[in-house]
Amino acid sequence: MRIPHSVRIAGLVLATTLFYGYVGQLVPQKEVQPPQATTLTGDISQAEMAKIGRQIMDGKGLCLTCHTIGKTGALRFPDLAGVAVRAKTRVPGLNDVEYFAQSLYEPTAYIVPGFPPAMPPINKPPIGLTDQEILCVIAYLQTLGGTTTVTLQTKHHYNSGAAAAPAGAPATPPPAGPPGKQP
Amino acid sequence: MNGASNRKLLIVLGPVTGIVMFIAVIWMASALVKREYREPYRAPAATVDQTPRAAGEADEAANAAKVAQDTPYKEVDYRAFPLVGSRVAIWMAAQLHLLFAAFVLAVPIFAFIVEAIGYKTGDERYDRLAHEFTKLLSVSFSITATFGAALTFMLIILYPKFTNYLMSVFSPTFLPYVLLFFAEAFFLYTYYYGWGKFHPLVHLGLGLGLNLVGTGIMLIANSWLTFMMSPKGVSTSGALLSLTDAIYNYTWMPINVHRVIANVAFGGSIAAAYAAFKFLHATTDEERAHYDWMGYIGNMVAISAFLPLPFAGYWLAKEIYAYSQTLGLTMMGGAFSWLFIIQAVLIGNLFLGANYYLWLGMGRVEGAQPFQKFVKYLLAAIVLCFMVWATPRSIIATVSEIRAMGGSSHPVLGFLGVMSAKNTAVNILILTTFMSFMLYRRTGKITTVAWAKMGHAVQLTIFGLVAIFVIFLGVYGYFVEATVRIKLSVPQVLSVLTAMVSITVIDIFLYRAPKKTGEVRWGRIPAISQYVLIFIAVTFTWLMGLMGYVRSGLRQHWHVYGIIRDNSVDAFTPTLGFATKVVSVTVLLFFVLIGGVFWIASLHDRPDFVRKPRLRGTTAGAHAAEADELV
Numbered sequence: 001m002r003i004p005h006s007v008r009i010a011g012l013v014l015a016t017t018l019f020y021g022y023v024g025q026l027v028p029q030k031e032v033q034p035p036q037a038t039t040l041t042g043d044i045s046q047a048e049m050a051k052i053g054r055q056i057m058d059g060k061g062l063c064l065t066c067h068t069i070g071k072t073g074a075l076r077f078p079d080l081a082g083v084a085v086r087a088k089t090r091v092p093g094l095n096d097v098e099y100f101a102q103s104l105y106e107p108t109a110y111i112v113p114g115f116p117p118a119m120p121p122i123n124k125p126p127i128g129l130t131d132q133e134i135l136c137v138i139a140y141l142q143t144l145g146g147t148t149t150v151t152l153q154t155k156h157h158y159n160s161g162a163a164a165a166p167a168g169a170p171a172t173p174p175p176a177g178p179p180g181k182q183p
Numbered sequence: 184m185n186g187a188s189n190r191k192l193l194i195v196l197g198p199v200t201g202i203v204m205f206i207a208v209i210w211m212a213s214a215l216v217k218r219e220y221r222e223p224y225r226a227p228a229a230t231v232d233q234t235p236r237a238a239g240e241a242d243e244a245a246n247a248a249k250v251a252q253d254t255p256y257k258e259v260d261y262r263a264f265p266l267v268g269s270r271v272a273i274w275m276a277a278q279l280h281l282l283f284a285a286f287v288l289a290v291p292i293f294a295f296i297v298e299a300i301g302y303k304t305g306d307e308r309y310d311r312l313a314h315e316f317t318k319l320l321s322v323s324f325s326i327t328a329t330f331g332a333a334l335t336f337m338l339i340i341l342y343p344k345f346t347n348y349l350m351s352v353f354s355p356t357f358l359p360y361v362l363l364f365f366a367e368a369f370f371l372y373t374y375y376y377g378w379g380k381f382h383p384l385v386h387l388g389l390g391l392g393l394n395l396v397g398t399g400i401m402l403i404a405n406s407w408l409t410f411m412m413s414p415k416g417v418s419t420s421g422a423l424l425s426l427t428d429a430i431y432n433y434t435w436m437p438i439n440v441h442r443v444i445a446n447v448a449f450g451g452s453i454a455a456a457y458a459a460f461k462f463l464h465a466t467t468d469e470e471r472a473h474y475d476w477m478g479y480i481g482n483m484v485a486i487s488a489f490l491p492l493p494f495a496g497y498w499l500a501k502e503i504y505a506y507s508q509t510l511g512l513t514m515m516g517g518a519f520s521w522l523f524i525i526q527a528v529l530i531g532n533l534f535l536g537a538n539y540y541l542w543l544g545m546g547r548v549e550g551a552q553p554f555q556k557f558v559k560y561l562l563a564a565i566v567l568c569f570m571v572w573a574t575p576r577s578i579i580a581t582v583s584e585i586r587a588m589g590g591s592s593h594p595v596l597g598f599l600g601v602m603s604a605k606n607t608a609v610n611i612l613i614l615t616t617f618m619s620f621m622l623y624r625r626t627g628k629i630t631t632v633a634w635a636k637m638g639h640a641v642q643l644t645i646f647g648l649v650a651i652f653v654i655f656l657g658v659y660g661y662f663v664e665a666t667v668r669i670k671l672s673v674p675q676v677l678s679v680l681t682a683m684v685s686i687t688v689i690d691i692f693l694y695r696a697p698k699k700t701g702e703v704r705w706g707r708i709p710a711i712s713q714y715v716l717i718f719i720a721v722t723f724t725w726l727m728g729l730m731g732y733v734r735s736g737l738r739q740h741w742h743v744y745g746i747i748r749d750n751s752v753d754a755f756t757p758t759l760g761f762a763t764k765v766v767s768v769t770v771l772l773f774f775v776l777i778g779g780v781f782w783i784a785s786l787h788d789r790p791d792f793v794r795k796p797r798l799r800g801t802t803a804g805a806h807a808a809e810a811d812e813l814v
Contacts, residue, residue, distance in 0.1 A: 005463040012714055013774045016721040017767045023528050024763025027521040032756040034740035034749070065512050114664040118508035125419070125745035126509060 035060035040132045046139055046148040053140030056133050061122060063137070069144065077119075078112045084146030097149070097156055100138045104129075105158040123158075131159045260344040261751045269341040270753035271765055274735075276337055278728055278769045279776070280330035282449075285442070285727065286777075287327050288397045289450020290316050291374070292443075293484045295390035302383045312477055316454055317375050318784045324371055326776060328364075342751075345742045352423050353407055356430070360403045366396045401446075402439055406430040409438050412734065413506040414743050421746045433506035437499035438734075444495050448488035449723050455481030456720035457781055459713035462706075471706035478716050479544065479705075485719065486537045486620070490613050490683070494676050503737075510737060510744065515602075518756055519733050524575050525763065527605075529726045531569035534612050536719045538565060541623045543712040549701020551626040561622075564615045571608035576600030598661070606672045607657030610679045614650060617683050621690060628697035638693045642686050649682040724773060728766035736762070 038052060038060075057063040066077040087096040091110050094102060102109050107119035122129050122137075129137070132152055139148045264272040294316040301309025338346045350357070370393035377386060409432050416428025423429065458478035465471045504511035513519060542558050545551040574596055598604065632638065653675050660668045738744045740754040748754075 008714070009460065009463070009717055012717055013721050014771070016718055017725065017770050017774075020525070020529065020722075020725045021763050021767035023525055024766075025760045027524055027759050029758035029760045030518065031758050031761075032518045032739065034754045062509060062513070065516055066508075116669065118504075120507060120509050126507070126739075126741060 037130065038133050038136070040136070040152060042152055044152065046151060049136045049139035049150070049152070050143050050148050051140075052133075053136035053138070056129065056137055057140060060127070060133070061129055061137060062127060066118075076115075078115055080141065080144055082145035084142045084144050086145075087141070088146075096142065096146070097138060097154065100141050101134070101156040101158050104134050104137065135159075258344060258347075262341050262343070263752075264337075264341055268753055269751065273334070273337055273341060274732075274765055275769050275772070276330060276334045277735075278731055278766075279773060280327060280334050281731060282724060282727060282769075282773050283323055283327040283330060283776075284401075285446040285449050286453055287320060287323050288401055288443075289446040289448075290320055290323075290454065291371075291390060291393045291397060292447055293451060293454075293480075294320075295387065295394055297480070298383075298390060299387060302387065308473075308476070311473075312480060314378050315477060317378070318787055319454065319457060319780060320371060321375055322780045322783045323777075324368070326780070342742070345747060345749075348421065348743070348747055349407060349411075352410070352417065352421075352426070352429055355426060356403050356406065360400065363396050363400045363403070367393065367400060370396055398443070401442060405438050405442065406432070406435055408735075409434040411743050412510070412738060413503070414746050417746060419746070421743065433502050434499060437495065437502045441492070441495040441499050444488050444492050445727065448485045448492060449727055451481045451483070451485030451488060452716075452720040452723040453481075453777065455479075455485060455716045457481075457784075459716040460781055461785070462713050463710060468706055473705075475547070475706045475708055478713065482537070482540055482716055482719065485723070486616070489533065489537070490617065491680070493609055493613065494680065497672060497676060507744070513739065514733065514737050518739070519737065521575070522729065522733050522759055522762075524573060525759070526726065526729060527569075527573040529722055529729065530609075531565075531573060531612075532722050533719060533726070534565055534616055535569070536715050536722065538562070538616055538619045540712055540715045540719070541619045543709060543715070545623060545626050546709070547704050547707045548626040549704070551701075554622045554626055557622060561615055561619055565612060568608040568612040568615070571599050572605050572612070574599040574604070601661075603657050603660030603668065603671070606660075606675055607653055610653045610675050611650060613679055614646065614653075614682065617686075618646065621686065624690065625694065627699060627701040627703065628694055629700055630693045631696060631698050632693060635693060638689055642689050645682050645685055649678045652678050721770065721774070724770050725766060728769055729763070732762050732766060 038056065040052070044052075068075060068077075068079045070081040071079050084096060087099045090099055091102070099110075103119070104122040107121060108117050111117045120127065122134060123131070135150050135152055135154055138154075139150050142148045142150065261269065263269060267275075294313045297309050297316065298313035301307070301313060370389055374386070374389040374393050377389060380386075381389070406429070410429050413433040414429070415432040416425040416430075417423055455478045458474045458481055462471055462474035462478060465474055500511065500514070503514060515523070538561060542555070542561075545555055576597060630638070656671045656675050660671050663671075736756060738749075739756050740749045741747065742749050
């Protein structure tokens with residue numbers, strides 16, 4: 001039996017469309033929910049802050065879309081492994097917290113040599129992290145080769161208007177009480 | 184009893200019966216009139232239900248009425264669309280509108296060019312071809328306008344707050360848009376209905392007007408949608424600071440250029456599909472020859488526009504990165520990165536289909552055999568490039584497989600999944616398709632110029648050098664820093680464009696007055712070639728749907744990126760699987776509708792209806808005679 005051309009054309013259109021639709025089902029399926037503001041209270045520990053910071057970097061902050069941790073080779077943006085060590089001396093006159101804060105609030109102020117000036121200010125839309133969320137991110141970054149010193153009460157140049165601390169100075173006084181209970 | 188007696192009896196009984204009936208009627212009327220009117224039973228006021236329940240209900244009703252009266256008017260941010268939700272409804276309406284709009288904008292461009300060629304050369308075939316293209320326009324224009332109106336109403340109904348914001352920013356552009364739309368209707372219908380009615384130059388002027396007005400409409404509409412992606416000229420809270428900046432935002436001009444080229448490619452492919460449809464249903468050799476030629480021209484237009492399209496795409500992507508690295512990285516490295524693997528499959532198929540059609544077309548030219556031996560090498564190059572382009576950077580694997588590979592990237596193939604390799608692959612793919620076209624162009628011809636040998640050698644050298652240069656830059660990209668690597672795509676693109684232009688220019692002079700070894704036998708091509716044209720049209724349409732999704736979906740949970748947030752239930756970014764289902768349904772709907780357009784356009788050539796005389800039963804002869812008299 002000879003199939004009419006019209007039927008063949010309809011079959012071809014249908015089969016081609018279904019094929020491409022099928023290809024679409026073969027790739028990884030990920031539904032991305034809009035980011036929600038992280039609710040932070042003043043009594044969370046530094047370890048909890050670092051944990052939240054990591055989650056923010058993975059999700060709302062979109063940090064790990066570009067940055068890697070522990071990868072070498074032809075990278076498009078700086079790898080973050082050991083960044084806590086480098087942050088202390090990267091920019092003369094800035095300690096690690098001030099450096100991290102500058103990198104997040106004013107990322108084009110200092111560009112790591114060999115990389116493009118591509119990072120957006122993290123406190124502004126579309127990412128728009130809050131000051132407290134950024135402190136959590138700093139807390140996590142400090143764990144990459146160092147120890148967390150920031151708390152939710154930590155002040156730096158971008159959340160208090162104070163001048164940046166000189167390089168090597170401690171970011172905050174050591175906590176007197178339990179972690180996260182800094183006055 | 185005889186008949187006379189019966190008759191007497193009837194004469195006596197008739198008046199008696201009449202009198203009896205008269206009395207009966209009088210009696211019934213009297214009885215009805217005498218009947219007393221009684222009110223229907225109603226309970227006395229004192230006995231109306233005054234139970235606590237009834238009183239409570241009355242109070243509730245009164246309160247409800249009062250609350251309803253006191254309710255203040257309140258703007259809503261969103262409304263729901265039944266079954267599929269607001270986003271999918273808007274998505275499909277917008278996509279269908281854009282597909283038809285692309286077709287309506289593209290067809291006049293190449294109809295105008297084809298008509299101009301016909302006028303210049305005096306070849307009637309071109310004029311007929313341009314007219315045939317234009318036949319598809321009027322119905323498509325109406326469908327475009329219908330979907331445009333549907334989209335506008337749906338935006339106002341489903342996203343009132345956002346639409347209101349967009350209107351507040353762009354209100355000065357709406358009136359010019361409407362006026363241009365009127366002008367487009369004027370030019371389109373005079374261009375179509377005025378075919379052969381004016382001096383050719385006047386008619387060409389109408390075609391030019393149609394193209395200019397259509398482009399103007401597109402530029403205005405593009406400013407709205409690009410503003411949503413890369414807003415400019417507004418404060419951080421969205422207040423308008425400069426309308427000029429809002430229009431001339433980062434992605435406006437790249438989108439304009441990309442859309443004009445993509446529209447031509449898409450329109451060419453749909454026109455070629457129409458020709459294929461007509462070819463397959465043709466009953467005479469003449470028709471087959473005409474529609475074979477039309478399909479060839481349509482496909483030529485599509486592929487010629489398709490070749491520079493990736494370069495326009497690079498520019499658009501560059502501007503997206505320049506506006507916001509976050510937006511750029513979301514596109515290429517984030518939620519949408521896998522979409523570009525689907526895109527690679529589509530574009531690879533387009534290249535394969537286009538080349539296959541050219542190779543099949545060689546068969547219609549006498550003396551094509553010397554060139555057909557190159558086909559297998561071209562095919563190998565295309566397949567290789569296709570495979571490199573479709574190689575993902577990271578692979579879907581189990582935990583044990585990832586451990587064995589030492590990461591989500593394959594230890595060897597992973598190197599092909601980065602931009603250095605993909606840019607190289609697509610540039611070589613373009614060069615190879617260009618080579619296919621050059622071979623097709625030469626079939627049946629022998630150059631007669633004295634410098635033919637040197638000309639061929641120069642062409643081959645340019646082709647070889649550019650191919651080596653593109654591959655070298657691709658490999659070099661693995662050994663340099665990111666800042667250098669990003670910029671390597673520019674010399675790659677420029678070298679390929681230079682090769683295409685210079686080789687074509689040399690070829691034009693080489694084959695200016697060639698010796699012909701055989702004629703082109705239009706219509707002598709296998710039927711499968713026509714299905715290839717339809718396959719290309721479906722693939723183009725699907726590709727437009729997919730890229731439309733990524734351009735719009737890139738904003739993720741923002742109506743206007745970074746300014747107006749999407750707080751609706753549809754603010755999430757769906758899976759690629761879901762998105763491709765929506766694209767597929769939209770594409771199918773488009774082809775159902777465009778099939779209708781083809782059918783309506785084909786009515787133009789159908790012979791006029793002639794009413795035949797009706798022949799019925801024994802009076803057939805008489806009716807036939809009447810009909811003959813009327814004739």
